[in-house]
Amino acid sequence: MKLKLNQLDILLEVAAQGSIGKAAKALNLTQPAISKTIQEMEAEIGLPILQRSSRGVTLNEYGQVLLRHARDIDRSLHQAREEIDHLLGKAMRQLRVGFTSAASYGPFTNTMIEFQARYPGVKLVAMEGRPHQILDALQNQRLDIAVLTAGTSIVQSGMYYEPLYALSNTIIAGDQHPITHTTSLKSLMNYPWLDWDEPGEHSILAQVFRRYNLPQPQNIVHCSSPWVMARMMEQADMVSMWTSVRLRFPGYNVNLRPLALREVLPATSIGVLCPNIGRLSTAGNTFLEMLRINARDWLQQSDAAEMVARV
Known part of the structure; x- marks a missing residue:
């Protein structure tokens, strides 16, 4: 006999409710789905398991045997769940x-x-x-x-x-940087840049320049510390690409400012x-x-x- 756990769950509910309609409502299923499952179980064991009357349904002697073992299986599965939860609790x-x-x-x-x-x-x-x-x-x-x-x-x-959300990106510079008007990536090529990652597939900055068919700037300092980056941009005419949240960190927005850029920068996915x-x-x-x-x-x-x- 090959019976599925969901079939045994339905058998337990039908026995408890004494009605296919009530069992369907309790399990959030349709009555035809419940009836089909009962028919499949009866086909598997080769015997009927229900007695139908005007008052509902009851399990016959074959159904009662199946019900007794279904309850044992249900208790065993509950104990297994408790043991697993105990292990996972560690x-x-x-x-x-x-x-x-x-x-x-x-x-x-x-x-x-x-x-x-x-x-x-x-x-x-x-x-x-x-x-x-x-x-x-x-x-x-x-x-x-x-x-x-x-x-x-x-x-x-x-x-x-x-994925959770995506952040917009912007080009950042110190408030003393000579660029004060709307500019473009090309016009910033000759300034020193700060990049989060070394050249390669990890560099978001490299991806942006490739997107607009531009060579990478010749002078790039690679640094993974936003604090060090911020201090460098405050004291030199350097630029970098930051996600929109970075200027929200304490101390970063005092002497740094975003530059208005003609190009649309890709978003950064957070996940x-x-x-x-x-x-x-x-x-x-x-x-x-x-x-x-x-x-x-x-x-x-x-x-x-x-x-x-x-x-």
Whole structure:
């Protein structure tokens, strides 16, 4: 006999309700679906299992045998669920989260605070890095989950990826930079640039210049620290491409300003990455659900409307 668990669930509900209609309502199914399942069970065992009358349905002697074992199976599955939950509960002792600086504003920080307050017993470890560094840490099991700016290589990594929102980008300079009017990428080529990543597939700046069929500037300093970048732009005629959230960080908007550009810059996608969503720990799943809710709520705020790209 090959019976499915959902068939046994229906059998248990029909026996409890004494009515196919009531069982269908309780399980949020249609009456024909319930009747079809009963017919399939009867075909599998080769015997009828129901007795029908004007008052409803009852299980006959064959159905009663099946019901008794269905209850045993249901109890065993419940015990298995409790044991699994106990084992998974051990995973609530630690959560290692990776993030990029652009992804840390708004819902991510709110989620970190909320998670720590709700689960003070969980050891929360957060690591900041560039996207390819975070990806490497996930692949080598040094992190459980990450919230990051996602390029093509991240999305196609074979890991579970879930987009949350997209941020607009802008060209940033110090407030003493000689460019004060609307400009273009080409007119900024001769100035020193700051890029987040070294040349290659990870460099978003390189992708932008390729998009407009321009060679990369000759003078590029590669730096992953926004704080160091900000100080360099304050003291020299340097430019860089930043996501819209970066000027919201304390101390960054005092001596820095966005430049008006003729070109349309591509948006930066912010999303969640983990090796396997099905194997994510209880702590990881809890953090992810909190993040989804916080991201949804944040997107309704005026603060987000000024930074989020509508793609």
